[in-house]
Amino acid sequence: MKHRLGRLMAGFILFMLILAIQGQCAGEVSGTVLKIGSPSVVKSASLLGDSSLGVFSHLSNPTLMKMAENGSIVGLTADRAEVSKDGMIWKFFIRDNFYWSDGEKLTPDDVMFTFNYLADKSPSAGWIKKTVENISVDGNAVVFKLNKPYSRLNLEFATYTILPRHIWEKIDKPLEYVNNGEVVGFGPYYISKIDTDAGVIYFKKNPYWKGSSPYFDSIEIHTFSNMDVLSMALEKGEVDAFYKYAGSYPYTSIQKLKDTGNFDFIEKDNIGLTFLAMNLKKEPMSDLEFRKALSYALNYSEILNLDALGYGQVPNAGFVPPSMMDFKETRKLQYNLSKARELLSEAGYKDSNGDGILDGKDGKAIKLTFLTRTDYQRPTELVIGYLKDLGINAEIKSVDSSTWIKQKDAYEYDMTITRSTPWGMLMHANWGTGYFDSTRTGEGVLHNVDDPAFLKLCDGILAATSQSELKEYAYQVQDYYAANLPGIALYWSRIVTPYNKVFTGWYSDPLYGIYNVDSFLEVRKA
Amino acid sequence: MSPAKKRLLRCILALFLIVSLNFIIPRSMPGDPLTNLLGEDAYLTEGSASELRSLMGLDLPLHEQYLAYWRSILSFDLGYSYHLHSSVSSLILSRMKWTLLLAVPSLSAGAIFGTILGGLAGWKRGCGMERVNTAFFLMIYCTPPYFLSLLALYLFSFRLGLFPLKGLYSTGSFLDIAHHLMLPILVMSLFSVSRNFMIMRGSVLVERRSLYAAYARAKGLYGNEILFRHCFKNALLPIITIIALDFGFIFSGALFIEIVFSMNGMGNLIYDSLLSRDYPVLQGSFLIVTIMVILANLLADLQYSRIDPRVRWQ
Numbered sequence: 001m002k003h004r005l006g007r008l009m010a011g012f013i014l015f016m017l018i019l020a021i022q023g024q025c026a027g028e029v030s031g032t033v034l035k036i037g038s039p040s041v042v043k044s045a046s047l048l049g050d051s052s053l054g055v056f057s058h059l060s061n062p063t064l065m066k067m068a069e070n071g072s073i074v075g076l077t078a079d080r081a082e083v084s085k086d087g088m089i090w091k092f093f094i095r096d097n098f099y100w101s102d103g104e105k106l107t108p109d110d111v112m113f114t115f116n117y118l119a120d121k122s123p124s125a126g127w128i129k130k131t132v133e134n135i136s137v138d139g140n141a142v143v144f145k146l147n148k149p150y151s152r153l154n155l156e157f158a159t160y161t162i163l164p165r166h167i168w169e170k171i172d173k174p175l176e177y178v179n180n181g182e183v184v185g186f187g188p189y190y191i192s193k194i195d196t197d198a199g200v201i202y203f204k205k206n207p208y209w210k211g212s213s214p215y216f217d218s219i220e221i222h223t224f225s226n227m228d229v230l231s232m233a234l235e236k237g238e239v240d241a242f243y244k245y246a247g248s249y250p251y252t253s254i255q256k257l258k259d260t261g262n263f264d265f266i267e268k269d270n271i272g273l274t275f276l277a278m279n280l281k282k283e284p285m286s287d288l289e290f291r292k293a294l295s296y297a298l299n300y301s302e303i304l305n306l307d308a309l310g311y312g313q314v315p316n317a318g319f320v321p322p323s324m325m326d327f328k329e330t331r332k333l334q335y336n337l338s339k340a341r342e343l344l345s346e347a348g349y350k351d352s353n354g355d356g357i358l359d360g361k362d363g364k365a366i367k368l369t370f371l372t373r374t375d376y377q378r379p380t381e382l383v384i385g386y387l388k389d390l391g392i393n394a395e396i397k398s399v400d401s402s403t404w405i406k407q408k409d410a411y412e413y414d415m416t417i418t419r420s421t422p423w424g425m426l427m428h429a430n431w432g433t434g435y436f437d438s439t440r441t442g443e444g445v446l447h448n449v450d451d452p453a454f455l456k457l458c459d460g461i462l463a464a465t466s467q468s469e470l471k472e473y474a475y476q477v478q479d480y481y482a483a484n485l486p487g488i489a490l491y492w493s494r495i496v497t498p499y500n501k502v503f504t505g506w507y508s509d510p511l512y513g514i515y516n517v518d519s520f521l522e523v524r525k526a
Numbered sequence: 527m528s529p530a531k532k533r534l535l536r537c538i539l540a541l542f543l544i545v546s547l548n549f550i551i552p553r554s555m556p557g558d559p560l561t562n563l564l565g566e567d568a569y570l571t572e573g574s575a576s577e578l579r580s581l582m583g584l585d586l587p588l589h590e591q592y593l594a595y596w597r598s599i600l601s602f603d604l605g606y607s608y609h610l611h612s613s614v615s616s617l618i619l620s621r622m623k624w625t626l627l628l629a630v631p632s633l634s635a636g637a638i639f640g641t642i643l644g645g646l647a648g649w650k651r652g653c654g655m656e657r658v659n660t661a662f663f664l665m666i667y668c669t670p671p672y673f674l675s676l677l678a679l680y681l682f683s684f685r686l687g688l689f690p691l692k693g694l695y696s697t698g699s700f701l702d703i704a705h706h707l708m709l710p711i712l713v714m715s716l717f718s719v720s721r722n723f724m725i726m727r728g729s730v731l732v733e734r735r736s737l738y739a740a741y742a743r744a745k746g747l748y749g750n751e752i753l754f755r756h757c758f759k760n761a762l763l764p765i766i767t768i769i770a771l772d773f774g775f776i777f778s779g780a781l782f783i784e785i786v787f788s789m790n791g792m793g794n795l796i797y798d799s800l801l802s803r804d805y806p807v808l809q810g811s812f813l814i815v816t817i818m819v820i821l822a823n824l825l826a827d828l829q830y831s832r833i834d835p836r837v838r839w840q
Contacts, residue, residue, distance in 0.1 A: 041788075043798065046611040051565040124564050126574035178611050197624065197790050199693045224692055225788040228676060232684040233691050402557030402803050427569060434569070442569050443562065 031217035034503070034523060036515075037230045037239030039247075041223045042201060045180045045194040047161070048122055053194065054161070055245045056201055056221055058512065059520055060101075060185025061161035064092055064111060065154050067511040071271075071325035073154045076517065077111065077162050077186075078142075087149030087465035091141045092157070099208035100164050101182070101190035108137045113165040115144075121174050125160065151464040155426055158511060162186070188214045188521055199223045215505075215524035227253075234498060235260060241499035241506070243515050246272055246421035248495040251309040257498050266497040266508050269323035271422040273315065274307070274376075276383060276488040277435075279411050280448045284360050289347035291485040296340035297390045298383060300333050304491040307379045311496060315489035318478035320431050322492070323510060326474035330482035333489070340390055351391055358391040368394040371413035373404050379417050379490055405443050417490070418444060422511050429461035430470075431477045436486045449486045502526055533827065537820050544820075548812040549595050552805050558584055559608060562802040582608060595809065604813070605806030609799070614810035617795065622777060622814075624694055625792040627703070628784075629776045632711050636718020637769045644723035645761060648730025649753045660727065666720040671713075675786035678713045692788035710787045714780055718772065722765060729761035736760075763834060767826050774822030778815050 040052040047057055066076040075081065078092040098106035112135050119128035131153075134145040144153065164184050171177045183191035188211065189203035203219035222239050224230035231253045233239045242249045248270070249257075257263045276298070278285035285291065300314040315321070318330030349358045349366070357365045368387070372380040380396060387394045394415070399407065407413055420435055424444055428434030434442070437458050438450035449455075457480060461473045481487070497514055499506055505522035508514045559582055564570060570578075579585045583594060598605055604614035643663075647656045666674065683689045689709040695702050733739060734757060742752040781793035792811065799807035 043609070044611045049608075049611045051568075123570055123574040123578055124568045126571040127569065130571060175608070176606075176611055197620075197694045198696060198698075199788050199790075200696075222692070223788070225785045225794065226676075226692075229679060229691055229786060229788065232680065236684055236687075236691070238691060399556075400801060402555070402561045402801065405561050406556040440569065441572075441575070443565065445569075 032215070032525075033218050033220055034216040034241075034520075035220045035222055035239045036241050036243050037222050037224060037233050038243045039224055039227050039230055040244055041199070041225055042194065042196055045178045045196060046175065047179070047183060048118075048174045048177070052223070052245075053201070055512065055515060057161050057183065057185070057191065058187075058515065059203060059219065059517065060183055060187045060190040060206075061163065062187045062517050063160060064157040064162060066158050066516065067155075067509050069507075069509060071323070071510050073158055076158075077106070078157075081154045083153075083465070085465060087151060087463065088146050090144040090146070090153050091138070092144070092154075093141045096140065097210040098186045099206070099210065100184050100186045101206045101208060102164075102184050103208055104164065104166060106162070106164075106186045108140055108142045110165045111142045111162055112137050113169065114160065114163045115142075117163065117168060117174070118160060123175075127156075149463040149465055151462060151470060152426075152428075152430060155430070159423060187517055189219055192218075199225075212521055214521050216520075219520065231256070234263075234500075237262075237500065240503055241514065242497055243513065245512065245515070246423070248311070248493065249498050251311050251496070254309075254311075254496055254498070262501055263498045264501050266499070266506055266514060267311075268495050268497075268508050268510070268513070269321060270312075270493045270495045271321060271323050271425045271510050272420045273319075273321055273425075273492050274379060274417065274419045274490045275319070276490055277416050277418055277446045277448065278487070279414055280486060281411050282414060283362070284349070284366060285414060287347065287361075288484060289343060290349070291488070293340045293343035293347065293349075293390070294387075295333055295485055295488050296336045296343065297386050298333070298488065298490065299335040299386060300491060301335070303379055303382050306382065308491055308493050312491045312493040315492045317482035317485065317488075319481040319487060319489050320425070320474075320478050321489075324425060324431065326431075326471045328475045328478040330478055337389060344390065356391055357393055366392050368392060368414040369412075370394045370396050371404060371407055371416040372396055372398050373401055374398065376417040376419075383415075383417065383490075408446065409441070411448075418446070420444070426511070429458040429473075429477075431461075431474055432481075432487075433458050433461070433477060446487070449484075451484070454480055454484075454486075533824065537824055541816065541820055544816045545596075545599065545813060546592075548809050548816065549592055552800075552803065552808045553588070553591075555803060557803045559803050559805055560584065563608060578608070599813065604810035607799070607804050607807045609802050609804045610807065614806045617807065618792070618810055618814060621790060621792050621795045624790055625777060625780075627707055628710055628714065628780065628789070628791060632714035632780075633718055633769070633772045633776065635711075635715040636722055636772070637765075639715070640719040640722020641726045641758075641762065641765055643719065644726025645730050645753060645758055647723065648727040648761070649734060649749065649757070651731060651734075659723070663720040663723040666716050667724055671717060671780075671782040672786065674716070675710070675713050675783050678709060679786060682709055694789055710780075710783050710789065714783055722768070725765050725768060726761060729764055730757055733757040733761045759833060763830065766829055766833070770822040770826030770829070771819070774819035775815060777811070777818055 042050055042053045044050050045053065047053060062076050064077045065073050065081065068074045077094060077098065079095050080093050082091045092111065094108045094111055100106060115128060115135055118125035119132065131146055131148065131150050132144050133147045136143045167184050180194045185191060185206065188206055188209050190206050191201060192204040193202040199222060201221040205214060205217055224233065227250060234242060235257065278291065280286050295317060304310060304312050304314060314333060316330045316332055318328060320327055344358060348361055351357060352359050360366045370380060370384060384394050384396060408416060420432055424434060425432050428437060428440060434440055435444065435446050436449040437455065438447045439455065440447050457473060457477055461470065464470045464473060495513060497508065502525055503523055504526045505524050506514050507516065507519045507522055509516050560575065560578055583591060606613050607617060610617055643659060647659050650656050679691065683691045690696065690706050693706060695706050739752055739757055742756050777792050778796060781797055784791040784793045795807060796811045
């Protein structure tokens with residue numbers, strides 16, 4: 001028996017060695033390849049249904065507009081955009097030199113088709129049907145006639161990929177359409193294969209691309225279910241750069257990469273942020289004085305250092321980070337426990353029985369429910385500690401994402417910590433309004449502000465017809481946040497994107513980070 | 527009614543109850559498939575939301591949903607996943623093949639090596655090799671699977687470069703797939719071997735003190751002969767149930783291993799659908815797991831009676 005086992009083991013080890021050698025040979029590929037590692041796993045090859053693939057497809061099917069480094073919206077597929085004085089008609093002038101990867105020319109008709117098609121068939125683009133009365137083609141321009149002014153239309157169009165009419169008009173149910181093979185695109189690269197089992201999206205050079213030629217023959221996006229393994233792949237050189245939409249490389253792993261000496265980092269202020277949200281329908285959160293006191297009770301530097309390892313800055317009461325357009329300097333949030341206590345005392349929150357716990361205005365001891373998810377466990381524990389210092393008891397209710405959404409929508413919480421994504425900050429009336437406006441719904445949306453003054457501000461922004469008007473509204477929104485504190489920013493973070501030093505030319509935009517057409521046209525081997 | 531018929535009836539009743547529970551449990555959790563469908567910063571108008579709700583059948587009263595659920599099961603239709611944009615049956619089939627490739631060799635290796643090594647360790651208790659083996663397998667048995675998988679990946683893939691860091695394949699050839707699966711299989715086998723080793727060792731320790739073992743020794747049989755001819759069969763009884771359950775749960779996948787090695791298996795599928803409240807996928811996966819567990823238990827019962835005459839006589 002022992003001999004048999006020994007022989008079996010020897011055979012097994014030999015087989016492993018053969019496999020290892022074979023595997024190393026199989027890994028060698030021809031041509032120049034740029035490999036991006038990402039934790040955003042593509043779960044199905046559905047271009048319009050899978051949110052990760054939706055972002056990755058921006059390289060093959062660019063958007064109509066794009067966000068420039070300073071946050072302004074400029075043309076991409078469109079050369080430029082014009083809006084009528086009353087804000088009711090938008091014209092997007094389509095560039096003449098784009099060709100689909102199957103040789104067909106991209107026309108304004110494709111653009112018109114895309115938005116009609118999405119309005120009709122994509123649930124997340126349902127707003128188009130409600131806002132756009134008619135889409136037509138006028139020469140090389142696509143004209144959107146609106147039923148009410150909508151100042152953010154060009155911004156919205158920085159997120160939707162353009163689809164080829166000759167392919168997609170045959171697809172009746174886009175959400176059920178899955179294609180693992182070639183995706184006809186007009187960007188510098190097109191998707192040649194989506195292999196969810198291998199965890200790779202393959203891009204090839206678009207043979208009909210007329211712009212400046214990209215430096216790599218192909219691009220591969222390698223997705224990893226586990227961040228630790230992705231870090232190993234980066235360190236080992238199996239992927240050349242990291243990308244995550246709305247997210248940074250883990251702050252805790254940065255030093256390890258730095259120590260190798262092989263990596264450089266792009267550091268950008270994040271448009272999105274981590275914030276404390278409150279249920280304004282319930283006491284004492286509905287009391288402005290309570291919220292003000294709370295804003296002094298949080299140790300922002302400590303949260304920043306412990307939760308983001310100092311990659312960021314202490315925020316302002318105006319919520320909106322300086323990386324957003326039309327940022328206004330408002331009161332810097334500061335930790336001042338005695339001031340917080342003083343404010344609470346003045347507002348009538350007293351500890352009547354001397355047990356160290358403050359009583360609410362109803363005379364009962366305050367006990368709050370702090371709804372949280374595992375991703376926010378650390379800042380939650382810190383905030384609970386600060387509340388305790390203030391004399392407020394809070395109980396943590398840790399739930400999964402779906403339960404959080406359900407309970408948040410049903411207002412079954414007192415406080416919660418959540419984050420905003422770059423697009424989240426820009427959606428609706430911009431400057432984070434989409435998270436607070438009570439008329440909105442959505443997975444991350446808190447819809448906790450029904451103050452008519454705030455809603456009027458949102459309507460004003462949406463109907464604004466000039467940049468100066470928008471700027472004025474932006475300032476008013478930030479003043480509103482600073483005065484009313486519907487949410488308290490815990491820190492303004494930075495997005496850190498590591499890449500192998502061998503590659504240079506990366507460009508990062510505020511909305512999609514390094515994942516943009518310009519970046520992939522410029523990146524090359526040093 | 528014969529015992530076999532009784533057993534079959536019990537299985538059918540269990541199947542009915544569990545399949546009903548498969549319908550109830552996902553719906554008892556907060557949220558529904560629409561809750562997590564579009565991403566955290568997507569906006570859904572009321573019209574689009576109700577349209578999707580009706581498309582998913584979520585607007586129907588619960589009893590109608592339950593009847594529709596049974597109707598689709600009886601017509602072998604497991605439904606459609608709006609999260610993964612595919613019919614549940616094709617999703618499960620595509621994931622099942624990878625899970626089988628991972629789990630069958632691991633559990634088989636675990637069953638064979640675990641029982642043999644565990645049996646030898648129990649029989650030769652106190653010798654140097656036995657002590658080393660027991661300490662090693664006890665250590666593996668106590669290590670969290672996630673940690674061990676990560677450690678194995680760090681050593682063999684990252685440091686030594688013997689295996690790939692992730693995925694099921696690169697080129698898709700047989701050797702390439704085997705190369706990708708080898709390390710996860712090794713890790714999963716280690717767990718299976720260590721668990722079976724500990725149980726089998728304990729079981730043989732009891733058997734070796736039995737009178738029949740002493741009698742065999744008195745007859746002049748050698749140590750290993752007594753173990754493999756007499757004690758092994760009796761010591762095997764507790765492990766049969768465990769191995770049967772292993773194979774019963776084979777389609778539930780190995781979540782931690784799948785996450786660490788970025789593999790598209792059943793474990794990941796069930797976990798993701800649980801988080802996104804993807805009812806059709808949850809129901810379909812649980813149905814398969816249920817049928818497998820019931821079948822495996824049935825087989826274990828039959829196997830028991832084949833091995834142990836006492837059970838047969840009862």
